[in-house]
Amino acid sequence: MCGIVGYIGSKDCSEVLVSALRKLEYRGYDSAGIAVFEDGKISVKKAQGRLDDLEKKMEYEGRPLGHAGIGHTRWATHGVPSETNSHPHRGGEKVTLVHNGIIENYKELKEMLIESGREFVSETDTEVAAQLLDSNYDGDPVKAIAKTLSQVEGSFALGILFSDRAGEIYAVRRESPLIVGVAEGESFIASDVPAIIKYTKNYYLLEHDEIAKLTEEGVTFCDLQGNPIEKELKVADWNEDAAEKGGYDHFMIKEIHEQPTAVKTTITPRIVEGMPNLEECNITIDALKDINQIYIVACGTAMHAGMVGKYVIEKLAKVPVIVDIASEFRYREPLIHKGDLVIIISQSGETADSLAAMRLAKSMGAQTLGIVNAKGSSIAREADMLIYTHAGPEIAVASTKAYMVQIAVMYLLSFELAFAKGFITDGECCRLTDTLQGIPALIEDTIDKTNDLCHDIAEKLTEAESLLYIGRGLDYALSMEGSLKLKEISYIHSEAYAAGELKHGTISLITEGMPVIAVATQNSLYDKTVSNIKEVRARGAMVVLVCDEKAKVGADVADYIIRVPQTDEVLMPMTAAVPLQLLAYYTSVLRGNDVDKPRNLAKSVTVE
Ligand code: F6R
Numbered sequence: 001m002c003g004i005v006g007y008i009g010s011k012d013c014s015e016v017l018v019s020a021l022r023k024l025e026y027r028g029y030d031s032a033g034i035a036v037f038e039d040g041k042i043s044v045k046k047a048q049g050r051l052d053d054l055e056k057k058m059e060y061e062g063r064p065l066g067h068a069g070i071g072h073t074r075w076a077t078h079g080v081p082s083e084t085n086s087h088p089h090r091g092g093e094k095v096t097l098v099h100n101g102i103i104e105n106y107k108e109l110k111e112m113l114i115e116s117g118r119e120f121v122s123e124t125d126t127e128v129a130a131q132l133l134d135s136n137y138d139g140d141p142v143k144a145i146a147k148t149l150s151q152v153e154g155s156f157a158l159g160i161l162f163s164d165r166a167g168e169i170y171a172v173r174r175e176s177p178l179i180v181g182v183a184e185g186e187s188f189i190a191s192d193v194p195a196i197i198k199y200t201k202n203y204y205l206l207e208h209d210e211i212a213k214l215t216e217e218g219v220t221f222c223d224l225q226g227n228p229i230e231k232e233l234k235v236a237d238w239n240e241d242a243a244e245k246g247g248y249d250h251f252m253i254k255e256i257h258e259q260p261t262a263v264k265t266t267i268t269p270r271i272v273e274g275m276p277n278l279e280e281c282n283i284t285i286d287a288l289k290d291i292n293q294i295y296i297v298a299c300g301t302a303m304h305a306g307m308v309g310k311y312v313i314e315k316l317a318k319v320p321v322i323v324d325i326a327s328e329f330r331y332r333e334p335l336i337h338k339g340d341l342v343i344i345i346s347q348s349g350e351t352a353d354s355l356a357a358m359r360l361a362k363s364m365g366a367q368t369l370g371i372v373n374a375k376g377s378s379i380a381r382e383a384d385m386l387i388y389t390h391a392g393p394e395i396a397v398a399s400t401k402a403y404m405v406q407i408a409v410m411y412l413l414s415f416e417l418a419f420a421k422g423f424i425t426d427g428e429c430c431r432l433t434d435t436l437q438g439i440p441a442l443i444e445d446t447i448d449k450t451n452d453l454c455h456d457i458a459e460k461l462t463e464a465e466s467l468l469y470i471g472r473g474l475d476y477a478l479s480m481e482g483s484l485k486l487k488e489i490s491y492i493h494s495e496a497y498a499a500g501e502l503k504h505g506t507i508s509l510i511t512e513g514m515p516v517i518a519v520a521t522q523n524s525l526y527d528k529t530v531s532n533i534k535e536v537r538a539r540g541a542m543v544v545l546v547c548d549e550k551a552k553v554g555a556d557v558a559d560y561i562i563r564v565p566q567t568d569e570v571l572m573p574m575t576a577a578v579p580l581q582l583l584a585y586y587t588s589v590l591r592g593n594d595v596d597k598p599r600n601l602a603k604s605v606t607v608e
Helices: 013-022 051-061 106-115 125-136 141-151 240-244 251-257 259-270 285-289 300-317 352-363 378-382 401-420 426-437 439-461 474-490 499-504 523-537 573-590
Strands: 003-008 031-038 041-048 068-074 095-103 154-162 169-174 179-183 186-190 202-205 211-215 218-222 294-298 321-325 341-346 367-372 385-388 466-471 493-498 515-520 542-548 560-564
Touching (some): 003 013, 003 095, 003 154, 003 211, 013 031, 013 186, 031 051, 068 095, 068 154, 068 169, 095 125, 095 259, 106 125, 141 154, 141 169, 141 211, 169 186, 179 218, 251 573, 259 439, 285 401, 294 300, 294 352, 300 321, 300 401, 352 367, 352 378, 401 573, 439 560, 439 573, 466 474, 466 523, 474 493, 474 515, 474 573, 493 499, 499 523, 515 573, 523 542, 542 573
Parallel strands (some): 294 321, 294 341, 341 367, 367 385, 466 493, 466 515, 515 542
Antiparallel strands (some): 003 068, 003 186, 031 068, 095 154, 154 169, 169 211, 179 186, 179 202, 211 218
């Protein structure tokens, strides 16, 4: 995710901008840049790579000396990581800006601007915003910003310099976050509080479509019509360490809260005119038509994302899918045929077994598709086709947001494959894609609605010796992930079971009070799962049921019911995953464990 900063005051602006950007490094980036008013003119410095690369460049070329400017770290979405695509972008003579978010209608706007004679140097949606604003500016910043916002669609935060206003910075946002920090004689903008906490704890939260004007004298706010707005000053009560966690106690819970943004950032660039479009990843409808067998190979949580993918692809696109644990796949002499598609899912892109499995599949003539979060990682570099997930860096060892974006990509792929194979119409494909686009809001809703209940239920789980997670179909796939999450951070043994399989042995484990987490979000399987729940409850199990908010649950079915927002049955894992993550998180916290760094585990497993 990109990071934005801005500074105006008496300090050396370049130094403040780079130091503030360092505090946003956790968001992940592949290039960086700053723009500073130097002797009344805007000087821009950018570099591909890390902030150290930008600093080296400035040592060599000279650092802009001034007291007002903006800075940016870029996590590429539109266009490759390169100096040209990095921010700040000039929109012509009048405007220079930095941007976080996505301008969804940038293609149409770009065509319109080209027709009016403008030329573009980068592949980014940001340059479109810069050029549009430049074309709208005739000396009145608020009017120009308002007009530009009436033309752009998407979610974005912008930090803006106008060439003829050397002592001013402007900022505006829609959906993407932006804060405005204030201190004596200086003010700041930033994507997140950690960037400014070294300089000030006082800040304002910029709301949708509010414009901030920063000068050395202070900050003023107005709406798009120019009407002044009074805002409440907030005071961050965090130290620098807490600030990096965004005020949360642990990275894991912060990352759970980042899921709506991560999903939105991952899917939005891959939806064109309502349909999934993976052409930028070298996946075309024609190529998908020829796929007759898919393998999904991965480890741990990533493999569980593959399990969700299997159910959805087979249900919608009718292509057989085999999900394999990478460490098994590479030694079991898999029957890969030329033209089979082998999908490797990996957050880190460096997991040794997944990488080796991919190389094996390639050597056997398969087409390989990497679904990877870490840019430039080995799997990303070596896969024939690549879909980056845009979760930003995941710091907690237990994966949450990376899983969520992996399944989001599985959905996009399944919808496109089902359409390519002729099993759904374009109308149905659009409907599913549209429902997927509504998921980020539902995830947010689920976190709000289930957080406290999950905390209370976790109190009942802390003393358990062992748990079972049960479900059918997609709920079983999700149960596997819920079970792994709990065991890896709470250190309580747990196992996921297909609900219908219990009576073939495992049900003998049920004793009085044993917790069973039952996931039953699939309407078509609901009654069957309830029968299995009754079987365990009759033997003394304490049942926690995760179901959709509209499910009619009989009085004797569960001890606790966690209801999640309803959506299309096929997409239910995206909301139902949230309480499973929260249950694991709070159980670990209540047991006093090191939640973000569980014992014996590493974030990236680069050994066999
Ligand atoms: C569990 C977890 C692991 C990883 C697995 C694969 O929370 O994070 O199970 O999913 O080690 O890692 P990647 O996705 O980096 O290949």
